[in-house]
Amino acid sequence: MRPTLVWFRLDLRLTDNPALSAAVRRGGPVIPVYIWAPEEEGAWPPGAASRWWLHHSLAALDARLRERGSRLILRRGPTLDTLRTLMTETGADAVYWNRRYEPALIARDKVIQATLPSKSFNSALLFEPWEFKPYRVFTPFWKACLARGVPATVQPRARPPAPARWPASVKLESLELLPRLDWAKGFDWKPGEAGAQKLLRRFNARRYTTDRDRPDLAGTSRLSPHLHFGEISPRQIWNALAKNADQSGWGYLRQLGWREFAHHLLYHFPHTTDEPLRPEFARFPWSKTHTGWREWTRGETGFPLVDAGMRELWTTGWMHNRVRMVVASFLVKDLLIPWQEGARWFWDTLVDADLANNTLGWQWTAGCGA
CATH class of the missing domain: 3.40.50.620 (HUPs)
Known part of the structure; x- marks a missing residue:
């Protein structure tokens, strides 16, 4: 062969x-x-x-x-x-x-x-986006997914046979992926499959149910960048949590449903990366001066929770989901700066920047999406 x-x-x-x-x-x-x-x-x-x-x-x-x-x-x-x-x-x-x-x-x-x-x-997904008609509301979409049944079978680790002779490879450093100025020195992450599995083993689904809305607590899984880069699959997470006898994992599994919904929207409405899902919002009177943009990006708005979130982002490459909602809402509803500008900033600064999730989150906050 x-x-x-x-x-x-x-x-x-x-x-x-x-x-x-x-x-x-x-x-x-x-x-x-x-x-x-x-x-x-x-x-x-x-x-x-x-x-x-x-x-x-x-x-x-x-x-x-x-x-x-x-x-x-x-x-x-x-x-x-x-x-x-x-x-x-x-x-x-x-x-x-x-x-x-x-x-x-x-x-x-x-x-x-x-x-x-x-x-x-x-x-990358539990369901292909084209398996369902286009939905714009999460609850009926997720009900349709659960009615179909989640394919939770996990394939074992593969051991690929090596060729007799390997083709040449460029060096990883030649791709120039790392920043020239080491602004990431404060990042406390372990990218890769082993890091993802370690976080999954540590994840306390019961604590997530009670603590996930508390930015001051380590109540979330922090699996989002690992999911984005495919270092762990949604099937692996589903298989690990759905079998909990006390059903404590279902709160988190519903968040996997939101991830599925984000990809469903991106597939069926690809223009939404830059344009509102609800076309009437294309005429929204955004600020033309972008007053407050620099302070927002630097965490110097004077609003403690907003500033804490933006400084966390700059220091760690990540931000608690509830704080993401707060800082996004402040940008679009207080400063009246277009959501597309915030989406671009998150895209460049988040280690878990995902086009489907990022688009859904910003359009939801701005009130112009699903």
């Missing part, structure tokens, strides 16, 4: 990775590949905090592969040309990957799928 290229994207794990598992089952050598091509992500290439996380996550994935006799091949885009070149260099006759749902990447992936022998899989 000829080799298979497994094109890693936001699925940086070995366990419950459908594309990787399918490539191993196919037989023959498996060549894991990551291609850095931010210019192909349209108006939303990864922000600075996301690039920091990606650097460390790629290093962690490569280390786990090397423990199993494999490795991660790094290349720069354009993606289609790079995949073609790798197929020629390795003799591979198929490319497997897990799907992404951002509008620019759906369009890019359709071209690749029509050009190369390939298969794609669902790694």
